[in-house]
Amino acid sequence: xxxxAAQDVEISVPKMTARDVNVFYGQKQAVNKVSxxxxxxxxxxLIGPSxxxxxxxxxxxxxxxxxxxxxxxxxxxxxxxxDIYSSQMDVVQLRGxxxxxxxxPNPFPKSIYDxxxxxxxxxxxxxxxxxxxxxxxxxxxxxxxxxEVKDRLKESxxxxxxxxxxxxxxxxxxxxxxxxxxxxxPCSALDPIATARIEELIHELxxxxxxxxxxxxxxxxxxxxxxxxxxxxxxxxxYGVTSDIFTNPREQQTRDYITGRFG
Amino acid sequence: xxxxxxxxxxxxxxxxxxxxxxxxxNLGERMFALAGMLAVIAAMACLILLLGSMLYKGIGGxxxxxxxxxxxxxxxxxxxxxxxxxxxxxxxxxxxxSFPVGVLTALYLEEYAPKNRWTDIIExxxxxxxxxxxxxxxxxxxxxFLNFMHLPRSAPLVGGITLALMTFxxxxxxxxxxxKAVPPxxxxxxxxxxxxPVQVVFHxxxxxxxxxILTGTIIGMARALGETAPLLMIxxxxxxxxxxxxxxxxxxxxxxxxxxxxxxxxxxxxxRTSAAIIVLLVILLGMNGIAIYLRNxxxxxx
Numbered sequence: 001x002x003x004x005a006a007q008d009v010e011i012s013v014p015k016m017t018a019r020d021v022n023v024f025y026g027q028k029q030a031v032n033k034v035s036x037x038x039x040x041x042x043x044x045x046l047i048g049p050s051x052x053x054x055x056x057x058x059x060x061x062x063x064x065x066x067x068x069x070x071x072x073x074x075x076x077x078x079x080x081x082x083d084i085y086s087s088q089m090d091v092v093q094l095r096g097x098x099x100x101x102x103x104x105p106n107p108f109p110k111s112i113y114d115x116x117x118x119x120x121x122x123x124x125x126x127x128x129x130x131x132x133x134x135x136x137x138x139x140x141x142x143x144x145x146x147x148e149v150k151d152r153l154k155e156s157x158x159x160x161x162x163x164x165x166x167x168x169x170x171x172x173x174x175x176x177x178x179x180x181x182x183x184x185x186p187c188s189a190l191d192p193i194a195t196a197r198i199e200e201l202i203h204e205l206x207x208x209x210x211x212x213x214x215x216x217x218x219x220x221x222x223x224x225x226x227x228x229x230x231x232x233x234x235x236x237x238x239y240g241v242t243s244d245i246f247t248n249p250r251e252q253q254t255r256d257y258i259t260g261r262f263g
Numbered sequence: 264x265x266x267x268x269x270x271x272x273x274x275x276x277x278x279x280x281x282x283x284x285x286x287x288x289n290l291g292e293r294m295f296a297l298a299g300m301l302a303v304i305a306a307m308a309c310l311i312l313l314l315g316s317m318l319y320k321g322i323g324g325x326x327x328x329x330x331x332x333x334x335x336x337x338x339x340x341x342x343x344x345x346x347x348x349x350x351x352x353x354x355x356x357x358x359x360x361s362f363p364v365g366v367l368t369a370l371y372l373e374e375y376a377p378k379n380r381w382t383d384i385i386e387x388x389x390x391x392x393x394x395x396x397x398x399x400x401x402x403x404x405x406x407x408f409l410n411f412m413h414l415p416r417s418a419p420l421v422g423g424i425t426l427a428l429m430t431f432x433x434x435x436x437x438x439x440x441x442x443k444a445v446p447p448x449x450x451x452x453x454x455x456x457x458x459x460p461v462q463v464v465f466h467x468x469x470x471x472x473x474x475x476i477l478t479g480t481i482i483g484m485a486r487a488l489g490e491t492a493p494l495l496m497i498x499x500x501x502x503x504x505x506x507x508x509x510x511x512x513x514x515x516x517x518x519x520x521x522x523x524x525x526x527x528x529x530x531x532x533x534x535r536t537s538a539a540i541i542v543l544l545v546i547l548l549g550m551n552g553i554a555i556y557l558r559n560x561x562x563x564x565x
Contacts, residue, residue, distance in 0.1 A: 067454060069378060096457030106448035108467065118466075119456040169452070176456055 015040045015180060015210040016061060016098075021075035023056050023065065030056045032234040033075075038180065043202060043211045045225035045242065047218055049257070052231040054214045058182050061212065062098035063091050079180070096123055098180040099173035104189050105165035107157030107172070112149050115157040115168055116140060119176035135175055142208075143171030144201050163194025170201060174209065181205070183213040187220065199224050218258055222246050230254045317544070321537025329538055333504050334520065338531030341524070343539050345506040349419055349499070349514030350488060350546075356423020356510055357487050361430040362480055366469075368431075369438030369476070374464055393432035400429050401496030409497060417498040417513040425493050430483040437479020441472035474561040481554035485547050491518040517543045 014037035023031035031053040038044050038061070046054040056065065063084060065071040077084050084094055096119070107115050116136045119125075126132040136153070140146040145167045149160070157168050166186055173181055183202075187195040202211060202224045215221050221228055222242060229239040230253075238245060238254045249255045275281065332342020368389075376382045404425035408414045414421045445468050453463045494500070499515050500523060507514035515523070517539060524536040 062455070064451070064454065067450075092457050092459045094457075095455060099457075100451075100455035102448060102451055102455065104448055106446075106452040108449065108452060109471065118453075118458075122456075122458055122462055122466075172452075173456060 014038060015080065017076075017078045018057075018061070019076045019078075021057065021060060021073065021077060023053070023060060023074075024072040025068070026070040030234055031060070034231075034236040036229055036236065036239055038210050038212055039227065040210045041207050042226035043206050043213060043224055044227040044229065045221035046212065046214045046229050046231060047216070047221045047257075048231035048237075050216065053234040054229075054231045055184050057231070058184055058212060058214050061180070061182055062095050062100055064095075064100065066091060096176050097178055098182060099176060099178035101166070101169050101173050101181065101183045101186050103185040105162055105169050107160070107165050107168050109156060109158050111154045112140075112157050112160070112168060113153040115172050116175045119172060123176055125176065139171040139175040140168075142174055142205065143167045144197065144204070145171055161194070163190050163197055166190060166194070166198060167201065170198070170205075174205070178209060180210040180212065183211065185214050185216060188216065195220070218246075230257060232257070314544070317537050317540050321534060321539075321541045324534040324538030325541060329535070330542075333506055334502060334515070334523075335504060336502075338527070338529050338535055341532070341535050343517070343520065343542050345503050346515050346517045346520035346539070347542065347546075348506045349422075349503070350516040352419035352507060352510050352514065353422040353426065353494075353499075353516055354484060354488060356420055357426040357430055358480075358484060360424060360427035361434055361483070364427075365431050365434030365480070366438055366476060368435045369442055370464055370469070372435070373439050373442040374460070374468065389432045389435050392428075393436060395429075396492075397429060397490055398492040398496065400425050401493030403428070404493060404497045415511050415513075417501045417503075417515075418511050419499075419507060419514050419516075420510040421497050422494050422499050422514075422516065423510065425497060426487040426490060429490065429493070430480075430487050433483035433486070434476070434480050437482070438472065438476045441475025441479070442468060444475065445471045474558045477557045477561070478554050481550050481557075485550050488516075488547060488550070489518050489543070491522055494519050495522075517546070 016038040018034060018036045018038075021031060021034045022029060034053075034057055036044070036057075046058060048054050059065045060073050060077060061084075063073075065073060073085060079094070079098065082089065084098075108118065110118070113136055116139050117132055120132060120135050126135060137146060137150075140149065145164060148164060149155075149168075157165065160168060166189075170181075170183075170186070187198050190198065199220065202213065205211060213221075213224060215224075225242045227240070228242040228245040230237045230245065230249075230251075232253055238249060238251045240250075245254060246258055249258065329342045331344045332340065333345030335341040372382060372385065376385075404421055408421045408424060409416055414424075449467050449471065450463055453467050454460075458466065494516060500519050501513055501515060502523075503513055503515050521536055521539045521543065524532045524539060
């Protein structure tokens with residue numbers, strides 16, 4: 001297992017920037033004035049106790065909160081210079097550019113092939129069957145699943161094991177060639193071996209996509225990320241280089257959390 | 264005064280009190296199973312009695328002439344095809360109207376409509392619509408479609424529209440339940456890779472909800488097929504000696520034909536009535552069979 005990731009930090013131009021983001025569910029404020037940069041070459045981890053707003057914040061980055069009744073987002077989130085909450089932004093296209101992997105593996109009840117091919121099909125990314133076949137193979141290889149499923153692409157995606165399903169979901173997300181991949185606790189429903197597999201995959205995908213991962217597992221954040229944001233009660237307590245956060249946090253609350261004193 | 268758990272005397276499972284307790288419980292178990300079985304037997308006995316007496320009285324009346332003929336004043340000449348064709352045309356109109364409108368309504372209410380007071384009112388109205396006695400729909404058909412819109416009397420078109428009004432809420436309710444049962448994670452997955460709301464609905468939600476929607480639709484259609492009262496109100500009880508050729512011709516339907524024959528003085532019509540009931544039941548069983556087949560065939564697990 002590669003655990004040196006925390007050290008090899010690189011300077012990089014922000015892919016996405018969030019400035020003073022507030023999120024409300026009705027009257028309740030779930031996220032309070034959060035500002036973060038998501039960098040292309042670094043994996044950003046969002047950590048914090050349950051209900052701290054980390055998942056909510058993640059879902060503002062591809063506007064998945066739009067589907068929640070009563071949710072309201074304030075502040076500015078920019079993707080490559082474009083305000084994603086402006087009226088010119090096409091939400092559907094945005095979600096093609098900023099893909100998402102969910103907490104529970106949620107493959108479509110379709111074949112493995114169709115799970116991967118669905119995104120490229122609806123976005124019209126291919127002109128021929130051969131091209132689509134290539135994308136499917138490429139995506140499954142990138143998701144580290146090709147060798148396991150290449151002989152049974154017609155079988156249902158839901159027949160795979162939990163870890164394989166989650167890798168299928170990652171393959172499905174990268175099949176549309178997104179620029180950013182959001183992962184919402186992608187390993188919380190998986191066993192340690194499947195988790196290790198996903199973490200390896202995150203290392204491999206780093207640099208090709210800007211990756212933001214929400215996790216409640218601090219060791220995981222330390223293993224996979226180069227940037228860490230610590231959330232507590234909707235506030236961003238601390239954001240910085242992962243190794244600094246874990247070895248030398250500036251805030252007392254961060255120190256208490258990572259040493260396991262609460263949360 | 265509380266004693267700690269360790270100070271409690273251990274339970275004596277073979278004490279007389281415990282034995283009595285077990286006996287009571289086991290008796291209760293047996294009584295419940297017995298009561299359930301008696302209920303099943305009572306229901307099945309009624310059904311078998313009904314089917315048996317119909318078959319006994321009517322099976323002799325079913326021959327090619329009966330199946331291909333139409334109503335006649337002479338019992339020996341009377342056949343069921345005219346009424347069956349009327350039923351088919353009426354059902355076609357009912358299905359053609361209530362299915363698309365019902366499914367669209369269900370999809371809109373579940374996937375698009377904001378949850379507010381208006382949608383609550385609409386939901387309650389649709390639920391109430393499903394509980395309205397069918398004769399009321401007949402009166403509505405008479406007042407609106409015949410007297411106001413001047414559509415042809417006794418026609419499958421008007422019968423079909425009237426029955427569609429009855430079937431519509433059944434399809435909406437079944438459809439909404441089926442749509443609700445589609446896990447939200449599937450919608451998230453599709454939205455998350457950039458599917459538009461319409462694509463989410465037509466590529467994922469609708470295919471997954473379809474078995475449930477179809478089951479509800481066929482149950483609604485089976486109910487409409489057996490409906491008599493509203494069709495009497497709009498004149499589908501006429502004497503129709505030739506099968507209708509289209510949805511604008513005068514026609515009658517199977518249950519109304521059964522009702523009309525059961526009213527005849529000539530005892531020869533008793534056999535006709537029973538035979539017609541057999542035909543109606545066979546069609547209903549066939550429809551339920553199709554519902555079960557479709558449900559098993561299309562059902563996907565996730």
